[in-house]
Amino acid sequence: MTKTAAIIGGGVIGGGWAARFVLNGWNVRVFDPDPQAERKIGEVMANARRSLPGLTDVALPDEGQLSFHGSIAEAVTGAEWIQESVPERLEIKHATFAEVQAACSTDAVIGSSTSGFKPSELQEGAARPGQIMVAHPFNPVYLLPLIELVPGEAGDAALIEQAKAVLSSLGMHALHLKKEIDAHVADRFLEAVWREALWLVKDGIATTEEIDDAIRYGFGIRWAQMGLFETYRVAGGEAGMKHFMAQFGPALKWPWTKLMDVPEFTDELVDLIAGQSDAQSGMHSIRELERIRDNNLVTMMRGLKAQNWGAGALINAQEKMMREGTALGAHADDVPADRPVLTARRTVPLDWTDYNGHMTESRYLQAFADATDRFMEMIGCDADYISKGGSYFTAETHIRHLDEVHAGAVIEITTQVILGEGKKMHLFHEMRDGERLLATGEHFLLHVSLETRKPSPPSPAIEAALVRIAKGHAGLARPDGLGRAIGAAR
Numbered sequence: 001m002t003k004t005a006a007i008i009g010g011g012v013i014g015g016g017w018a019a020r021f022v023l024n025g026w027n028v029r030v031f032d033p034d035p036q037a038e039r040k041i042g043e044v045m046a047n048a049r050r051s052l053p054g055l056t057d058v059a060l061p062d063e064g065q066l067s068f069h070g071s072i073a074e075a076v077t078g079a080e081w082i083q084e085s086v087p088e089r090l091e092i093k094h095a096t097f098a099e100v101q102a103a104c105s106t107d108a109v110i111g112s113s114t115s116g117f118k119p120s121e122l123q124e125g126a127a128r129p130g131q132i133m134v135a136h137p138f139n140p141v142y143l144l145p146l147i148e149l150v151p152g153e154a155g156d157a158a159l160i161e162q163a164k165a166v167l168s169s170l171g172m173h174a175l176h177l178k179k180e181i182d183a184h185v186a187d188r189f190l191e192a193v194w195r196e197a198l199w200l201v202k203d204g205i206a207t208t209e210e211i212d213d214a215i216r217y218g219f220g221i222r223w224a225q226m227g228l229f230e231t232y233r234v235a236g237g238e239a240g241m242k243h244f245m246a247q248f249g250p251a252l253k254w255p256w257t258k259l260m261d262v263p264e265f266t267d268e269l270v271d272l273i274a275g276q277s278d279a280q281s282g283m284h285s286i287r288e289l290e291r292i293r294d295n296n297l298v299t300m301m302r303g304l305k306a307q308n309w310g311a312g313a314l315i316n317a318q319e320k321m322m323r324e325g326t327a328l329g330a331h332a333d334d335v336p337a338d339r340p341v342l343t344a345r346r347t348v349p350l351d352w353t354d355y356n357g358h359m360t361e362s363r364y365l366q367a368f369a370d371a372t373d374r375f376m377e378m379i380g381c382d383a384d385y386i387s388k389g390g391s392y393f394t395a396e397t398h399i400r401h402l403d404e405v406h407a408g409a410v411i412e413i414t415t416q417v418i419l420g421e422g423k424k425m426h427l428f429h430e431m432r433d434g435e436r437l438l439a440t441g442e443h444f445l446l447h448v449s450l451e452t453r454k455p456s457p458p459s460p461a462i463e464a465a466l467v468r469i470a471k472g473h474a475g476l477a478r479p480d481g482l483g484r485a486i487g488a489a490r
């Protein structure tokens, strides 16, 4: 049954939460007194629709329904997750929780997006304190996976586990903080860096653009993949962290930072920073900047996915979860022999588009190669088998590009086994967007020993699975285009 989330406060963050839930198949009910809320969430949804579905190599479930409600009670009744994203003022949050708890199920998680309040502060005066926990996201919530989950001492153990399970099903990472503290963990860093940057501008040392360059051309990229401690461990050379600390420890006592001092927000400082920011980025609207940011984030996260590292490893884990129990997760005897096998169902990501505005040719090969990998896994040639020294190498490929497709389209690939015996595996893939045939890919593979790098017989289990499917597929119609080659010039 479709699950329901309620979003209380549909601004920048509430809108991002709504998009994350809807695009993962949840129905979402929003309460926000702002008459512009529906339009604003519509804009966030549009950004999320063009970026999130292409992050994974498995298509997200069908979208849930988004609806707007005139009262908190109406929005939260029957919801399994309630996310409070009202302005950062404690009295507004308390009033919101009182209304939420008067109408919501006692089994529902109530998450707060608060950037700085501790759970004990949020829970003050609540009817059921253990139900309320900090679930602090990062903008854009529909793309960034981190949630600082801070339940506090009063937190209900069962609801905490429920919250973690829901977050991972949404492709998010719950960083469960056992001790509460103002501004949790990540915002303490952001504040420190922000404070330092304000001083550097105020003191005329660097402009807003120079500071952004100092981050994005250097340590920002490093942090995105290894964080702080792992980065510094590597920077310590072969002696690692101890050497790094011995070398740079003393610098902490030198006047390298302004620490807790905050420059006063005079009109002059605000104008200086806003003026520099306009000069740096004023040529783009905020919506344009959001799209540029999202393109970059998707590209970087997909790069990390290929390395199975950091935020990319989370995407791989989510994909595995999404495949389980579906046709894409079939194994051995479950793989159909009476029809072509579904080997991919994915959204065309933003970074697969070229200067012609459609999916670029190399990505057709990638999509087909991924489909072959999936088929190999299905017959038992999975990571475990490969680690023991057997695998398939592709010896020949022929692709026909029949129709174009654009970022955001959901494509499916089905695979027919033309030959499967001994070392040989001959596959014919068809790629479709709905009924439209977009491309075919014909691939001939040989089973090899990874030790000798020479052809070798597959395991009996793999051979049996392959032979069974090949026998069944032999009764299917010969695919159009099988055995085609580019004709010789006359």
Ligand SMILES: NC(=O)C1=CN([C@@H]2O[C@H](COP(=O)(O)OP(=O)(O)OC[C@H]3O[C@@H](n4cnc5c(N)ncnc54)[C@H](O)[C@@H]3O)[C@@H](O)[C@H]2O)C=CC1
Binding pocket: 008, 009, 010, 011, 012, 013, 014, 031, 032, 033, 034, 037, 084, 085, 086, 087, 088, 089, 092, 096, 113, 114, 115, 116, 136, 137, 138, 139
């Ligand atoms: N903007 C950011 O970068 C981040 C903000 N947060 C946190 O998320 C929460 C919301 O912040 P934003 O979305 O940035 O603010 P926002 O100003 O964009 O949105 C707040 C929304 O709450 C609505 N609202 C006001 N009173 C309400 C009420 N009584 N009931 C329901 N809705 C009400 C407003 O109409 C507005 O749409 C805050 O706690 C903030 O600390 C967390 C992570 C990042």
Ligand SMILES: C[N+](C)(C)CC(=O)CC(=O)[O-]
Binding pocket: 114, 115, 137, 138, 139, 187, 190
């Ligand atoms: C500026 N901020 C404190 C609202 C930032 C956050 O809470 C997290 C983010 O998305 O940067």
